[in-house]
Amino acid sequence: MAEIRKVMVIGAGQMGSGIAQVAAEAGLQVVLNDIQDEFIQRGLAVIRKNLQRAVDKGRMGQEEMAAVLGRIETSCQLDAGSDADIAIEAATENMDIKLGIFRKLDELMKGDAILASNTSSLPITEIAAVTRRPEQVIGMHFMNPVPVMKLVEVIRGLATSDAVYTAVHELAEKMGKTAVEVNDFPGFVSNRVLLPMINEAIYCVYEGVATPEAIDEVMKLGMNHPMGPLTLADFIGLDTCLAIMEVLYEGFRDSKYRPCPLLRKYVKAGWLGKKSGRGFYVYNN
Numbered sequence: 264m265a266e267i268r269k270v271m272v273i274g275a276g277q278m279g280s281g282i283a284q285v286a287a288e289a290g291l292q293v294v295l296n297d298i299q300d301e302f303i304q305r306g307l308a309v310i311r312k313n314l315q316r317a318v319d320k321g322r323m324g325q326e327e328m329a330a331v332l333g334r335i336e337t338s339c340q341l342d343a344g345s346d347a348d349i350a351i352e353a354a355t356e357n358m359d360i361k362l363g364i365f366r367k368l369d370e371l372m373k374g375d376a377i378l379a380s381n382t383s384s385l386p387i388t389e390i391a392a393v394t395r396r397p398e399q400v401i402g403m404h405f406m407n408p409v410p411v412m413k414l415v416e417v418i419r420g421l422a423t424s425d426a427v428y429t430a431v432h433e434l435a436e437k438m439g440k441t442a443v444e445v446n447d448f449p450g451f452v453s454n455r456v457l458l459p460m461i462n463e464a465i466y467c468v469y470e471g472v473a474t475p476e477a478i479d480e481v482m483k484l485g486m487n488h489p490m491g492p493l494t495l496a497d498f499i500g501l502d503t504c505l506a507i508m509e510v511l512y513e514g515f516r517d518s519k520y521r522p523c524p525l526l527r528k529y530v531k532a533g534w535l536g537k538k539s540g541r542g543f544y545v546y547n548n
């Protein structure tokens with residue numbers, strides 16, 4: 264496969280802006296896309312802030328910061344990146360939105376371009392099936408915050424070719440990450456292991472086994488976790504946690520993945536964690 268030099272990132276939110284930043288820092292040309300310029304500008308502001316922090320700490324020169332920013336082009340039109348070697352989609356976690364984007368990318372992008380999704384839980388094989396190039400579709404699951412977290416889960420869809428897997432593995436390493444190969448099953452590895460633990464911690468609150476503070480303390484001090492599961496759930500967003508548990512429950516039809524009723528109740532109440540100011544803990548955002 265030809266070397267990847269140009270990347271189109273679709274979605275300039277939390278994840279997309281981070282992906283655009285690390286790609287540009289790795290020397291790649293980037294086209295950052297979103298549906299409105301306002302969202303792109305918000306993503307760019309986060310990138311500028313992160314880079315400025317690196318400059319202030321002496322980890323990056325001012326000139327290098329300008330060069331990194333200079334490699335990021337922006338557009339609300341997907342065809343601005345039609346000559347890119349890979350598209351990394353990081354739009355809202357909604358199957359209809361993603362299928363629409365992949366259909367368009369398949370039309371617009373050059374024939375040998377790779378189409379990757381940063382989805383946390385949606386099936387790569389199903390996304391690949393709406394394109395005429397399923398062997399060039401792959402999952403590239405970055406962790407949040409992208410500039411900090413080392414892991415990229417690289418998810419092979421049923422049809423993903425070895426050459427495409429290798430190219431994406433190498434790209435992740437070039438972006439300073441460690442790539443881990445995973446097959447396409449609900450929740451991949453990260454969320455299949457993490458979310459049932461979080462859900463079980465919520466059951467412990469629900470059944471009155473212990474308070475959220477006590478549960479987090481047990482997991483931090485006893486298991487050496489840097490953050491307790493309920494604090495982590497609040498950071499991820501309880502709506503996102505519920506959505507991923509639903510994907511696991513639907514995907515495996517195994518009762519061990521049933522979402523805790525208390526999780527459903529909190530989401531219905533609008534207690535979504537840190538972003539809404541209240542979850543298992545109260546935040547003054």
Ligand SMILES: NC(=O)c1ccc[n+]([C@@H]2O[C@H](COP(=O)([O-])OP(=O)(O)OC[C@H]3O[C@@H](n4cnc5c(N)ncnc54)[C@H](O)[C@@H]3O)[C@@H](O)[C@H]2O)c1
Nearest residue numbers: 274275276277278279297298302353354355356382383407
């Ligand atoms: N937040 C996390 O911790 C995390 C971690 C790993 C993976 N992910 C995945 O990354 C993806 C993005 O999540 P996020 O947290 O950055 O969400 P976000 O809400 O911060 O950003 C999503 C962006 O996508 C844009 N968007 C929506 N439809 C679009 C379209 N048709 N074309 C272009 N842009 C569009 C939105 O305007 C928004 O700016 C999701 O698939 C999510 O599951 C999230």
